[in-house]
Amino acid sequence: CPPPQVCVFVALYYNVIIAWSLLYLARSFQHPLPWQSCPSAGPNRTGGEPECALSSPTTYFWYRQTLDVTPEMGVGGGLQPALVGGLLGAWALVGASLLKGIKSSGKVLYVSTLFPYLVLFCLLVRGLLLEGAPEGVRIMFTPKVSAWGTGQAWRQAATQVFFALGLGFGSVIAYASYGAR
Numbered sequence: 546c547p548p549p550q551v552c553v554f555v556a557l558y559y560n561v562i563i564a565w566s567l568l569y570l571a572r573s574f575q576h577p578l579p580w581q582s583c584p585s586a587g588p589n590r591t592g593g594e595p596e597c598a599l600s601s602p603t604t605y606f607w608y609r610q611t612l613d614v615t616p617e618m619g620v621g622g623g624l625q626p627a628l629v630g631g632l633l634g635a636w637a638l639v640g641a642s643l644l645k646g647i648k649s650s651g652k653v654l655y656v657s658t659l660f661p662y663l664v665l666f667c668l669l670v671r672g673l674l675l676e677g678a679p680e681g682v683r684i685m686f687t688p689k690v691s692a693w694g695t696g697q698a699w700r701q702a703a704t705q706v707f708f709a710l711g712l713g714f715g716s717v718i719a720y721a722s723y724g725a726r
Contacts, residue, residue, distance in 0.1 A: 560632060563631075563638070567631040568611065568627055568628065571631075580607075597609075613625055
């Protein structure tokens with residue numbers, strides 16, 4: 546069992562991710578989705594936001610509307626009310642589950658265990674019904690033997706081993722945030 550300080554840091558980290566998920570869930574009920582297109586530049590300018598046009602609507606939504614990142618690292622941006630509310634909601638969920646105790650977790654376990662498989666099955670069926678699906682499946686299961694001799698392939702294999710071994714301590718998410726670059 547890891548030291549209690551490690552568990553506290555992992556809980557803090559995961560609750561931030563849960564807060565982001567709650568925020569995205571709440572924003573996903575809007576029509577149109579806020580990350581679907583770039584916002585307009587303003588009343589006096591024509592066209593979309595230039596920063597959004599240089600990246601993507603999703604990236605713009607994440608950095609400018611969700612996190613409201615400041616232009617420089619040393620500049621404080623203040624608290625984001627939506628993120629604070631999501632974080633309070635995440636801690637409320639954790640607190641409620643701790644107060645309920647182990648007796649109610651059995652019922653939640655049935656749903657939380659079976660639901661991901663149901664979603665994966667729905668995504669599989671949807672993916673197989675898309676145009677070009679047979680070609681994609683063929684490419685997915687055809688190995689590129691020439692890539693086995695490169696260092697990149699072995700580095701990615703080592704990353705997968707790291708993911709499998711560090712599953713319970715938050716290293717998966719911490720390391721995945723660096724792998725996205």
